[in-house]
Amino acid sequence: MVKLAHLLVATFGALLVLNGCLARQSLGVPPQIGNACNLDNLDVLQPTETIKSEAGRVEYWDHNNPQIRCAGVSVSRLIIEQGGLYLPTFFSSPKISYVVQGMGISGRVVPGCAETFMDSQPMQGQQQGQQGQQGQQGFRDMHQKVEHVRHGDVIAITAGSSHWIYNTGDQPLVIICLLDIANYQNQLDRNPRTFRLAGNNPQGGSQQQQQQQQNMLSGFDPQVLAQALKIDVRLAQELQNQQDSRGNIVRVKGPFQVVRPPLRQPYESEQWRHPRGPPQSPQDNGLEETICSMRTHENIDDPARADVYKPNLGRVTSVNSYTLPILQYIRLSATRGILQGNAMVLPKYNMNANEILYCTQGQARIQVVNDNGQNVLDQQVQKGQLVVIPQGFAYVVQSHQNNFEWISFKTNANAMxxxxxxxxxxxxxxxxEVLTNAFQISLEEARRIKFNTLETTLTRARGGQPQLIEEIVEA
Amino acid sequence: MVKLAHLLVATFGALLVLNGCLARQSLGVPPQIGNACNLDNLDVLQPTETIKSEAGRVEYWDHNNPQIRCAGVSVSRLIIEQGGLYLPTFFSSPKISYVVQGMGISGRVVPGCAETFMDSQPMQGQQQGQQGQQGQQGFRDMHQKVEHVRHGDVIAITAGSSHWIYNTGDQPLVIICLLDIANYQNQLDRNPRTFRLAGNNPQGGSQQQQQQQQNMLSGFDPQVLAQALKIDVRLAQELQNQQDSRGNIVRVKGPFQVVRPPLRQPYESEQWRHPRGPPQSPQDNGLEETICSMRTHENIDDPARADVYKPNLGRVTSVNSYTLPILQYIRLSATRGILQGNAMVLPKYNMNANEILYCTQGQARIQVVNDNGQNVLDQQVQKGQLVVIPQGFAYVVQSHQNNFEWISFKTNANAMxxxxxxxxxxxxxxxxEVLTNAFQISLEEARRIKFNTLETTLTRARGGQPQLIEEIVEA
Amino acid sequence: MVKLAHLLVATFGALLVLNGCLARQSLGVPPQIGNACNLDNLDVLQPTETIKSEAGRVEYWDHNNPQIRCAGVSVSRLIIEQGGLYLPTFFSSPKISYVVQGMGISGRVVPGCAETFMDSQPMQGQQQGQQGQQGQQGFRDMHQKVEHVRHGDVIAITAGSSHWIYNTGDQPLVIICLLDIANYQNQLDRNPRTFRLAGNNPQGGSQQQQQQQQNMLSGFDPQVLAQALKIDVRLAQELQNQQDSRGNIVRVKGPFQVVRPPLRQPYESEQWRHPRGPPQSPQDNGLEETICSMRTHENIDDPARADVYKPNLGRVTSVNSYTLPILQYIRLSATRGILQGNAMVLPKYNMNANEILYCTQGQARIQVVNDNGQNVLDQQVQKGQLVVIPQGFAYVVQSHQNNFEWISFKTNANAMxxxxxxxxxxxxxxxxEVLTNAFQISLEEARRIKFNTLETTLTRARGGQPQLIEEIVEA
Known part of the structure; x- marks a missing residue:
C-alpha cells in the first residue's frame, strides 16, 4: 500500500481520483491537474523551494500549482553571486528569461557552429588534422560566441541548447526564468527536466524527485568517456565529479579569462542591441550569419525603446517575433512595464496567450476577473511575487504611492x-446602440463610456485608491 | 465524502477511475474522456441544454459527449428573435458558424484597428486631445466595421475577438456555431469558456457550472472601473448590471441605428462576397487593409458558387483557406451540401480532419463505419440534428424522397x-490486380468496380431504398 | 464489477489510480501513461504480438510500453513473403518506414490525382461520359503512380493516404514502420488505428481490441455499396469478404500485372532517387506535378549519399525535410548508420526530437543517461531490437567485433x-575557463578535453571494450 501511494505521488501528470480507501495517502496530490484547469481562485505566488549552490541558488515556483500547471509553464529565479558561474545546462523546453539585476557574460552552444571567438593569432597554413596539437601552441583558446547580458535583457533559449552565465558585476545577478513546458518543442512530459552538462544538485532533485542529480557525463562508463574524449580514465572520472557538492553555480577562482568583445557604453543603446561580435575569419563557413549568430537577447529596459510612453505615468515595452526573430521559433514573448505612483494600467485581457507577470520592483493592486465575471484575484503584488493571468481573463493594475515595475512573459510569439x-x-x-441596449443606459452615457478616456494602456488613477488598498491589506 | 464527489463532478477533464467505494457518487461522470476515444457507437445528437435570454436562446450540445469531446469541439445553436441583439462575447478558442436562417448585422472587435464607420461629417482640423468633447458635436458615432450576415454565410472568428449580432430580418436568426476547443489557439483547458463583454447568464452556467455568470466588468471594483473609463461610479455600476436578468440576447428598443453600408441585392453574389465598406478617410493608418479588414465571412449557399454541381442530384460547396484566408489562421473549414431526393453522397472518409455534420433541412440515412470495419451508426438524420464523423471513418449519405441539406464543419483549414x-x-x-487479389474477384468484376461509376461525390440512388429506410425507422 | 474492470482496461489513455478495492482487476494496466513519462528505466524492446496473414505477418511492439507511449509513437515490423501483397491500408497518423530487406512495388492513393499509369494506347476522341465502357476496349487498366521500393528506402506516408506493397523479389520483404501518433495530423486519440480498404484481421485486433477487424466496406449495407459502385449486390458482398481469412497480406496467384516503369540499375543511384514516371498525357491537369507526384521515398543506404563517412569506421546518412520535402509536412525524419567493428558513435543527445533506434544488423552496446545523470540503459542491442531514446537523453553506441547497422526515426522534420x-x-x-571551473581540472586537462578528439560523430574505440561487453552479457 505504501508503494501504491508512492506511485501516486510520482504520477502527478493526470487526474487522480481520491477515494475512501486511499484518501489519506493521496492527500497533497493536486486533483485538478490534467486537462481541467481550476481557475476559480488565483493567488499571488512565491517560490516554494530553493536549491542552494556554492555561489548562488535557484528558487522554484511549485510547478504543480494549478495556475502554473494550467499555463503550461515552470518558473524559477536564478541568483548568481559575484564571481559565480552558472554551469552549462539545457532543457527539453524553450526558455525565456529576464535579467532583473546585475550583469554578466553568457554563452550558448549551437551544435555545428564554428568557434568564432579565439585569442592570440589565428592558426595559419596548418592542416586540419594537426589542429589539436597545433592549437595548443598557436592560441590559448577558441570557443563559440560569448555575449554580455545585463539588467533589462530578455534572453531566449531554444530547447536542447546548453547555456552558461558568469556574473561579472559587483552585485548578485538575478534572472527570472520561464520554461514553456507546453511548447511544441518539448516532446517529453509536462515535468520540467533539467539536463546538466556539468554541475549537479547535491540536495536531491527539486520538484518531488528525491534522488541526487548528477551531470550527464556521470551516467556513462568512464572508460567509454575516456575513449570518446581520448583522455585517460582518471580525467574522465573527474568529469563525472560525483563527489562535488558545489551544485550548479560555482565560484570561479581568480580571473575569468574568456575571450569576449569589450562592453560598450550603456548609452549606446541602439548599437548594444545589435552586437556583431569580432570580425569573422576567412575560414568561417557562412552558417554563423544565420542560426549561429541569431540574436538571442534584447534589452527592453531602455526608455528610448518604449512602445507606450507617458511622462509621469509610466511606460510599456514589448519584445515579440518582429523585434527578436528567435521568438517566432520558440513561440514566446515578453512585456516590460513601469507604472509610476497613482497610475493604472487600463483593464484588458490577453486574446491568444497566457501571461505570467512577475513584479521586479514596488507594489500594486491587481484585480483579475474570470470567464464568469467573478473576481478571482484582488491583491497587492510586491517585488518578487508572481501572478498567472490566464488567456481571456480581464485584469487591471493600479499603483498607489509607489512605483510598480514588472516583466510579463506570454505564451505566444505575437501575443495580442x-x-x-x-x-x-x-x-x-x-x-x-450596442452599448445602450447592452447596459440599459442613455445615449449620452454610452458616449461617455466610449469617448471619455483618451489614453491607451495607461492612465492616471485619482482618489479613492488608498482606502481601497487598506481594506484589502486588512482583509 | 460529499465534497469528494463534488470535486469529481467538477473535474471532468481527465479519466476518472470508478471503484467500489465511490461508484455511486461517480455515476454520471463520463469515464471515456481523456486521451482515449470510445467511438464504437456513434449517435445522432440533439442539444441537451438551453439557456434562455430576453430575445432568444442558446442551445448547447453536451460537450462531455464522448464523440464531441473526442472531436475536441463544442457545438451550440444560437436563436436570435426579431429585433434581438446578441451582446458582445468572445471565446478562448476560434469559432466557425453558419447562418441557417435569417439575416442580421454583426460587428467584430479588432484591437487597435481604427473606427472606420462614422456618421455625419468627419472631424476636421481638430486636435486629437479634444476628440472626446468635439466628437459629440461633429458626429453622432464612430465604431469599427459592421457587416451584413444572412442565410448561407460561414463566419470565422479568431480566439479572443469580441463579436455581436443583431437580427435585422422578420424571422428568427438561427446560427449553428462550433468552437474548436482542441485548437492551438486555445491555451486553457478543454472546457468551453464564454467571456461576456456585456450581458450575463442568469440561469447559472451551462456545462455543469452552477454559479451565475456575469459580464467581465462585474468582477472589477466599480471605483476602478469609474477611473478607467473616467465616468462616475454610478454609471460604472450600471455597466456591471448584475440585477439584469435579460441574459446574453436582449431586445432592442426602437430602431437599431448603427452606421452600415446598404445591403446589396442578393443576386449580386460576386460583389456580395467581397464587401469593401465605405471609402476610407485619409486619416486611416493602413492597418485596415490587412487584419483590420480581413474578410471573415463567405456565403456558400449560392448555387453559382458550387464546387460540385449535378442538376437533379444536388451540389456541394466548400470554404477553406484558399477561399477564405482567415481559415488558415484558425485551422477550420466548412462544407455546405444539398442532396435532392433519391440521391446519394458517395462513400468517403476524411483524411486529415474530424467532421461535424449538422442537418439544416430534410432528412437522410447516414451510415458510418469505424476502423474495425464495424457499422457504428446507421440512422435517419433530420433537421436540427448533428453527427460527429471522426477522422478516417467512412460514411455514406442517402436521401429517400426528401431533400437533405447540411453544413459540415471540419477541424482542418484544408480538409481532404x-x-x-x-x-x-x-x-x-x-x-x-490489387482489386482481384484483395477481393478474390475476376478481372471483369474488378473493372466494373473501378469504372462503372463515372460520377464524383454525388450519384443517383435507385430502388431498394424505401424499404431500408422503413426498417430503420421501425427498429 | 466485472464491467467496471473491463472499462478500465479499455480506457488506457490516461492515468489510472490503483487502490485497495480494485487493485486486482487493474493489474496489467500501465499506471504511468498520461502526461507523466516514467523514463527511469529504459529497455531494449522486442515485438510482443504477431498478426499472421496468408502471405506474411505484422509484428507489433506494445504501444502501451511506457517508453513507446512517452515517445508518442507505435512501431511495427511488416514481413511480406515472396509474391505477397500488403493490401491497401491507411492510418490517422503519418507513417515513416524503412525497407530493411527485399524489394517490391508500391502504390499510394492520392485523392483527385489522375490515373497516370495506363497500358495499351490511351483513349482518343472519346466523350467523357463513355469512358467506362470505352475504357474496357481501348485499354486494359489505368491507375495512379506505382513505384519500386527496395532495401534502404525510407518511405513517408501522410495521414489518411491508402497504400499497398507487393513483394517482387525472391526473399521476404521486411519493412520497419513507425506511426507518429502524437503528430498534429492525428486528430483521434493516442491509440494506433488501422483502416483497411481491403483485407482484414481474422485473429481479432491487436492492441487489446478483441473483436475481429474487417475492411471499411464491410460496415456498409451491401445494397448501398452496390448502388454507389453501380454493381450488383452479390459483387458488393464479395467486396465485404467477411469469410475471408487471409488477413491483410495475401498471396497473389499468377503474375502481378501492374503498369510500372522498368526498374533501373541499382548503381544509377542519383537517377533512382528522382523517379519521374512515364511521360504525362496531354489530358493531365497539372496537379500531378505537385502533390500528385510528390516524392515519398528516398534511398539512404547508398554509401555515395553518406553525410558522415569514415573509411574503416562507418557512415551515417540522414533524410530530413531538406532532402525529402514531404517530411516537412509529416514532421518526421530518419537517420541510417553503419558502424564497423571496434568503433563508437560519439556521445550525443537529441535537442528537439525523440529517437526510435532499430538495429537492422549486428550488435552493439548502447548506454543511455537521463536528465538526472543516471544510467537508464546499458545493454547489448541486436538485430531486430529497438531502443527509445527520449529528447535530451545522452547516449553512446559502441561496437566490439561485429558491425552494427541501424535505422533511427526521429519525431521532428529537422532533428538536431x-x-x-x-x-x-x-x-x-x-x-x-568554464571547463576548469566546472570540473575542477587544470587548464591543460581542459585543453585535452576540448581538443584531443578531432573526429565528429564516429571514432575508433580502442581496448578495454571486450571485457566490458562480456560483463554485460553475463549480467
Whole structure:
C-alpha cells in the first residue's frame, strides 16, 4: 500500500481520483491537474523551494500549482553571486528569461557552429588534422560566441541548447526564468527536466524527485568517456565529479579569462542591441550569419525603446517575433512595464496567450476577473511575487504611492491584448446602440463610456485608491 | 465524502477511475474522456441544454459527449428573435458558424484597428486631445466595421475577438456555431469558456457550472472601473448590471441605428462576397487593409458558387483557406451540401480532419463505419440534428424522397476527403490486380468496380431504398 | 464489477489510480501513461504480438510500453513473403518506414490525382461520359503512380493516404514502420488505428481490441455499396469478404500485372532517387506535378549519399525535410548508420526530437543517461531490437567485433543533435575557463578535453571494450 501511494505521488501528470480507501495517502496530490484547469481562485505566488549552490541558488515556483500547471509553464529565479558561474545546462523546453539585476557574460552552444571567438593569432597554413596539437601552441583558446547580458535583457533559449552565465558585476545577478513546458518543442512530459552538462544538485532533485542529480557525463562508463574524449580514465572520472557538492553555480577562482568583445557604453543603446561580435575569419563557413549568430537577447529596459510612453505615468515595452526573430521559433514573448505612483494600467485581457507577470520592483493592486465575471484575484503584488493571468481573463493594475515595475512573459510569439477602456478599447469599437441596449443606459452615457478616456494602456488613477488598498491589506 | 464527489463532478477533464467505494457518487461522470476515444457507437445528437435570454436562446450540445469531446469541439445553436441583439462575447478558442436562417448585422472587435464607420461629417482640423468633447458635436458615432450576415454565410472568428449580432430580418436568426476547443489557439483547458463583454447568464452556467455568470466588468471594483473609463461610479455600476436578468440576447428598443453600408441585392453574389465598406478617410493608418479588414465571412449557399454541381442530384460547396484566408489562421473549414431526393453522397472518409455534420433541412440515412470495419451508426438524420464523423471513418449519405441539406464543419483549414466510389475514388486509383487479389474477384468484376461509376461525390440512388429506410425507422 | 474492470482496461489513455478495492482487476494496466513519462528505466524492446496473414505477418511492439507511449509513437515490423501483397491500408497518423530487406512495388492513393499509369494506347476522341465502357476496349487498366521500393528506402506516408506493397523479389520483404501518433495530423486519440480498404484481421485486433477487424466496406449495407459502385449486390458482398481469412497480406496467384516503369540499375543511384514516371498525357491537369507526384521515398543506404563517412569506421546518412520535402509536412525524419567493428558513435543527445533506434544488423552496446545523470540503459542491442531514446537523453553506441547497422526515426522534420565529444561538440564550444571551473581540472586537462578528439560523430574505440561487453552479457 505504501508503494501504491508512492506511485501516486510520482504520477502527478493526470487526474487522480481520491477515494475512501486511499484518501489519506493521496492527500497533497493536486486533483485538478490534467486537462481541467481550476481557475476559480488565483493567488499571488512565491517560490516554494530553493536549491542552494556554492555561489548562488535557484528558487522554484511549485510547478504543480494549478495556475502554473494550467499555463503550461515552470518558473524559477536564478541568483548568481559575484564571481559565480552558472554551469552549462539545457532543457527539453524553450526558455525565456529576464535579467532583473546585475550583469554578466553568457554563452550558448549551437551544435555545428564554428568557434568564432579565439585569442592570440589565428592558426595559419596548418592542416586540419594537426589542429589539436597545433592549437595548443598557436592560441590559448577558441570557443563559440560569448555575449554580455545585463539588467533589462530578455534572453531566449531554444530547447536542447546548453547555456552558461558568469556574473561579472559587483552585485548578485538575478534572472527570472520561464520554461514553456507546453511548447511544441518539448516532446517529453509536462515535468520540467533539467539536463546538466556539468554541475549537479547535491540536495536531491527539486520538484518531488528525491534522488541526487548528477551531470550527464556521470551516467556513462568512464572508460567509454575516456575513449570518446581520448583522455585517460582518471580525467574522465573527474568529469563525472560525483563527489562535488558545489551544485550548479560555482565560484570561479581568480580571473575569468574568456575571450569576449569589450562592453560598450550603456548609452549606446541602439548599437548594444545589435552586437556583431569580432570580425569573422576567412575560414568561417557562412552558417554563423544565420542560426549561429541569431540574436538571442534584447534589452527592453531602455526608455528610448518604449512602445507606450507617458511622462509621469509610466511606460510599456514589448519584445515579440518582429523585434527578436528567435521568438517566432520558440513561440514566446515578453512585456516590460513601469507604472509610476497613482497610475493604472487600463483593464484588458490577453486574446491568444497566457501571461505570467512577475513584479521586479514596488507594489500594486491587481484585480483579475474570470470567464464568469467573478473576481478571482484582488491583491497587492510586491517585488518578487508572481501572478498567472490566464488567456481571456480581464485584469487591471493600479499603483498607489509607489512605483510598480514588472516583466510579463506570454505564451505566444505575437501575443495580442484587447483593452476594455481607452482610445483603442473594445468598448469604443462598439456602436453606441450596442452599448445602450447592452447596459440599459442613455445615449449620452454610452458616449461617455466610449469617448471619455483618451489614453491607451495607461492612465492616471485619482482618489479613492488608498482606502481601497487598506481594506484589502486588512482583509 | 460529499465534497469528494463534488470535486469529481467538477473535474471532468481527465479519466476518472470508478471503484467500489465511490461508484455511486461517480455515476454520471463520463469515464471515456481523456486521451482515449470510445467511438464504437456513434449517435445522432440533439442539444441537451438551453439557456434562455430576453430575445432568444442558446442551445448547447453536451460537450462531455464522448464523440464531441473526442472531436475536441463544442457545438451550440444560437436563436436570435426579431429585433434581438446578441451582446458582445468572445471565446478562448476560434469559432466557425453558419447562418441557417435569417439575416442580421454583426460587428467584430479588432484591437487597435481604427473606427472606420462614422456618421455625419468627419472631424476636421481638430486636435486629437479634444476628440472626446468635439466628437459629440461633429458626429453622432464612430465604431469599427459592421457587416451584413444572412442565410448561407460561414463566419470565422479568431480566439479572443469580441463579436455581436443583431437580427435585422422578420424571422428568427438561427446560427449553428462550433468552437474548436482542441485548437492551438486555445491555451486553457478543454472546457468551453464564454467571456461576456456585456450581458450575463442568469440561469447559472451551462456545462455543469452552477454559479451565475456575469459580464467581465462585474468582477472589477466599480471605483476602478469609474477611473478607467473616467465616468462616475454610478454609471460604472450600471455597466456591471448584475440585477439584469435579460441574459446574453436582449431586445432592442426602437430602431437599431448603427452606421452600415446598404445591403446589396442578393443576386449580386460576386460583389456580395467581397464587401469593401465605405471609402476610407485619409486619416486611416493602413492597418485596415490587412487584419483590420480581413474578410471573415463567405456565403456558400449560392448555387453559382458550387464546387460540385449535378442538376437533379444536388451540389456541394466548400470554404477553406484558399477561399477564405482567415481559415488558415484558425485551422477550420466548412462544407455546405444539398442532396435532392433519391440521391446519394458517395462513400468517403476524411483524411486529415474530424467532421461535424449538422442537418439544416430534410432528412437522410447516414451510415458510418469505424476502423474495425464495424457499422457504428446507421440512422435517419433530420433537421436540427448533428453527427460527429471522426477522422478516417467512412460514411455514406442517402436521401429517400426528401431533400437533405447540411453544413459540415471540419477541424482542418484544408480538409481532404478520399472517396470510396466514383471517378476520383481510392478504388479507381488501385491497379486491377490489387482489386482481384484483395477481393478474390475476376478481372471483369474488378473493372466494373473501378469504372462503372463515372460520377464524383454525388450519384443517383435507385430502388431498394424505401424499404431500408422503413426498417430503420421501425427498429 | 466485472464491467467496471473491463472499462478500465479499455480506457488506457490516461492515468489510472490503483487502490485497495480494485487493485486486482487493474493489474496489467500501465499506471504511468498520461502526461507523466516514467523514463527511469529504459529497455531494449522486442515485438510482443504477431498478426499472421496468408502471405506474411505484422509484428507489433506494445504501444502501451511506457517508453513507446512517452515517445508518442507505435512501431511495427511488416514481413511480406515472396509474391505477397500488403493490401491497401491507411492510418490517422503519418507513417515513416524503412525497407530493411527485399524489394517490391508500391502504390499510394492520392485523392483527385489522375490515373497516370495506363497500358495499351490511351483513349482518343472519346466523350467523357463513355469512358467506362470505352475504357474496357481501348485499354486494359489505368491507375495512379506505382513505384519500386527496395532495401534502404525510407518511405513517408501522410495521414489518411491508402497504400499497398507487393513483394517482387525472391526473399521476404521486411519493412520497419513507425506511426507518429502524437503528430498534429492525428486528430483521434493516442491509440494506433488501422483502416483497411481491403483485407482484414481474422485473429481479432491487436492492441487489446478483441473483436475481429474487417475492411471499411464491410460496415456498409451491401445494397448501398452496390448502388454507389453501380454493381450488383452479390459483387458488393464479395467486396465485404467477411469469410475471408487471409488477413491483410495475401498471396497473389499468377503474375502481378501492374503498369510500372522498368526498374533501373541499382548503381544509377542519383537517377533512382528522382523517379519521374512515364511521360504525362496531354489530358493531365497539372496537379500531378505537385502533390500528385510528390516524392515519398528516398534511398539512404547508398554509401555515395553518406553525410558522415569514415573509411574503416562507418557512415551515417540522414533524410530530413531538406532532402525529402514531404517530411516537412509529416514532421518526421530518419537517420541510417553503419558502424564497423571496434568503433563508437560519439556521445550525443537529441535537442528537439525523440529517437526510435532499430538495429537492422549486428550488435552493439548502447548506454543511455537521463536528465538526472543516471544510467537508464546499458545493454547489448541486436538485430531486430529497438531502443527509445527520449529528447535530451545522452547516449553512446559502441561496437566490439561485429558491425552494427541501424535505422533511427526521429519525431521532428529537422532533428538536431548535440555531440558531447569531438570537433563539433558542446564541450569544445565552451571556453576553457568554464571547463576548469566546472570540473575542477587544470587548464591543460581542459585543453585535452576540448581538443584531443578531432573526429565528429564516429571514432575508433580502442581496448578495454571486450571485457566490458562480456560483463554485460553475463549480467
Amino acid at each position: 491584448v484587447s483593452t476594455l477602456a481607452g482610445r483603442t478599447s473594445a468598448l469604443r469599437a462598439l456602436p453606441l | 476527403v478520399s472517396t470510396l466510389a466514383g471517378r476520383t475514388s481510392a478504388l479507381r486509383a488501385l491497379p486491377l | 543533435v548535440s555531440t558531447l565529444a569531438g570537433r563539433t561538440s558542446a564541450l569544445r564550444a565552451l571556453p576553457l
